[in-house]
Amino acid sequence: MKAIRKSLLLACALFASCMISQAQAQQKIGPSAVWKMPDALRTTILKKCGDATQPPPFADCFINQMATGGAPAPAVDFTRELYKVSGGDIGLLYGLHQVGPVDIGWVFYPLRANTNYGLFFLNGDPRILNVEDLKLLDQSAMQQDPQFQNTKAQFPQVAVWPGDRDGTSWPNSQAGPNGGIQFTVGYPLINGCHACERVGFAMFNWNFGAQGKFLGTSWIGMTPPPVQ
DSSP states (O other): OHHHHHHHHHHHHHHHHHHHHHHHHHOOOOGGGOOOOOHHHHHHHHHHHOOTTSHHHHHHHHHHHHHHTTOOHHHHHHHHHHHHHHTSOOOEEEEEEOOSSSEEEEEEOTTOSSOOEEEEEESSBSSEEETTOGGGSOHHHHHHOHHHHHHHHHSTTEEEOOOOOOSSOOOEEEEOGGGOEEEEEEEEEEESSTTSOEEEEEEEEEEEOTTOBEEEEEEEEEOOOOOO
16 A cells, blocks of 8 residues: 555656646746846856867856856756757847747857857747748749849859847738738858858748747848949
């Protein structure tokens, strides 16, 4: 009898633990995760954590020092989660625009020299979705667009590049089919390299279902190239 009771108690404890873990996993990323790191703290952390070319040890040190430096727990949790899902990027949630069911987040990358801001869709499915992941763009439709083909004939090395985000301008949103939502995002079209000639902007919709599930992107069009 005691063995049965002990087994039941253990099963209840395991069930409760699973329920708590599930609730935590489903908890939305909210305003409490937003944190702007002081420049002085960034300098201090870099001195303490050493070589940024050694990703796992450096990242663990950096994230732990965030908590020591006054970052709220949700901000530390976000940076740790982003590091895991992004494959090694260290970023801080710099701003949050709650739209529902999918929200928009600005991420600040404290270790980057040039492009310090990134744009993400949050709290949908997937929970963290990088707007600068160019593999997710419907570039096949873009390649078939006559306007883009004309641009490519004029600028043979033209391609879509990640956006130069400023951390302040939010993408426009509009209602999508079947109760979903769409976000319109622009990307620079550059002829060859980051510092090369810019020949317009490519516009894509990011499409989500009514419950926030990512449904893919769709090509909208482009701004015209400069007159030669």
